[in-house]
Amino acid sequence: MLKPNSSNRLQLYDLAGAQPQRRFSPYCWRTKLALAHKSLAFDTIPWRFTDKDAIAFSGQGRVPVLVDGDRIVFDSWTIATYLEDAYPARPSLFRGDGGRTATRFINTWADTVVSGGISRLIITDILGVLDEKDRSYFRETREKRFGATLEAVVADRQARVAGFRQSLEPLRAVLAMQPYLGGEAPLYADYIVFGCFQWARCASPFQLLLTDDPVWAWRNRLLCAFDGLAQKALGFPV
């Protein structure tokens, strides 16, 4: 199924909230930073959870969906590997096959530990920034996933945030040795984990990180990357 794209810029379907410029999906942030890393010009198309028809051409119902000419790619990991293979002359996201396979572990760690941990701290705040038409969909699907009301999920978050910070120790230990997961400069591994924090920053005023945490400093470096692509995004200055 093809979606014609007459522009020579890539198009990204990007999750938005009630305000069209509020773009908070961690997976879409991974893709946006990967596109910036590859110096690929792209336009974003705001999309809401219930806009299933708008991306039906991709054969599934979630974003990110990337349209690159006549190529349609979805799922942030698949998009990253697509970009790496389709644009090999541009800066590498993985720096080799060994980097690609090891980064896959960082992706599963981020999805389980970081996204999982953050969602239990901010999910009611996410509900608060959603477009009106998405709210019941979001509450129903997430409450089913958690087996609890969203309000119960975030209960006692001030007490639990220390445990979340502790769970970041493997990242912190790497950052004690080098400025990025990618070494001296960021790679896709950094964008994977950063996407989780950018999701929180765009949707929630809750302070996840202490300002003396090396993870805070790393996040700030990534906020400033690509002329402040992430920093300029509508969010909360935490």
Next chain:
Amino acid sequence: MLKPNSSNRLQLYDLAGAQPQRRFSPYCWRTKLALAHKSLAFDTIPWRFTDKDAIAFSGQGRVPVLVDGDRIVFDSWTIATYLEDAYPARPSLFRGDGGRTATRFINTWADTVVSGGISRLIITDILGVLDEKDRSYFRETREKRFGATLEAVVADRQARVAGFRQSLEPLRAVLAMQPYLGGEAPLYADYIVFGCFQWARCASPFQLLLTDDPVWAWRNRLLCAFDGLAQKALGFPV
């Protein structure tokens, strides 16, 4: 400081228990599997925690210590990168610079989550396999680290092991997509994490993994690697 090594085989100082052939250090296992991956012939020299004089030539007091001709290298991560750089024509441990940097994260994850988790489940069993002369040193240093008696550290382990298994979810999620962290074949990333399980297997009869866990199957594949190098080691058939 040089330790002459007239043999053309590498020498590895390898932590041993009361039985000289009980070799349980997770860090030494990482190195032994890295050496096997590189098809480098090596001899091991049994070493106990209190044999500080025997490795004083390395300028520090912990194993693994690798002696390669007139080169002395210690710390499992440093040894892995040394082997990769010194033997570039042999099978790669990282498959490129991107692999090396991303694997560093897997190393910190294994050290904190996997080793940390396993130690809280088996540390009294480790005490039980130690050479008599190491026991008070081990108890004192570890109780100081944990701030509790070793018996208190492992209390309720049957109840806590489910949480440990849950903490392996990022590994399990990768193994749902590919047979090894390294992809179709193991790389150093696999040996890092496997070393933690081999540490447990050599020192403790406690069952860490359920037999229907993909992590169990992955561990079994690595037990069989290199003609059963790890499987043949003195340990517990769990």
